[in-house]
């Protein structure tokens with residue numbers, strides 16, 4: 001694992017982060033019955049973690065997924081998020097144990113309405129990074145420290161992370177998450193997200209086709 005050699009794409013803020021565990025219930029899915037753990041972040045955001053099996057020893061297969069309403073829930077083909085979410089749950093179920101952290105940081109942290117503004121700029125020719133910048137945002141504003149707090153609450157001390165983005169691994173490590181291994185998660189390329197995925201590769205450090 002050479003994640004340290006890759007520069008993080010975001011500097012995690014210094015302000016303290018606090019998230020309170022609330023409750024756990026069962027979540028039956030087409031891949032199996034997960035435990036769903038609910039957390040409230042001080043400041044208002046609500047997050048969930050799905051777990052399957054025993055996750056408090058070793059480094060369970062883990063997806064730290066940032067909310068994408070359009071891809072995760074509305075079947076959008078503009079990105080690969082929904083496909084990655086499904087593939088991650090399927091992979092966790094195939095191993096019989098693992099973790100899905102679902103973080104409510106829509107649009108790489110700019111929020112849903114700003115993501116719609118960014119998509120409009122992309123409809124007019126900007127790429128995903130240029131669109132964020134035209135709106136006055138950095139390319140990526142995500143904060144993964146809340147994931148570290150929730151994983152710690154569940155006794156998860158290290159993860160095998162499903163991602164195509166080495167810079168995200170560096171950001172996770174900067175946030176205090178011990179990443180033991182990267183597992184590729186390359187799914188969902190189509191005619192509508194081809195250019196977007198190429199931009200992620202060129203400008204945001206994602207690895208595709210490796």
Ligand SMILES: Nc1nc2c(ncn2[C@@H]2O[C@H](COP(=O)(O)OP(=O)(O)OP(=O)(O)O)[C@@H](O)[C@H]2O)c(=O)[nH]1
Pocket residue numbers: 066067068069079080081084105106107108109110115118119128132162163164165168185200204206
């Ligand atoms: N601002 C903005 N956010 C986007 C866009 N497309 C997807 N997103 C958001 O991007 C986030 C997912 O980030 P990605 O860069 O796709 O993936 P990643 O987490 O860095 O890497 P993977 O782990 O390989 O998926 C979600 O919060 C999406 O809502 C876009 O064009 N603009």
Ligand SMILES: [Zn+2]
Pocket residue numbers: 068070071072079080081082
């Ligand atoms: Zn998406």
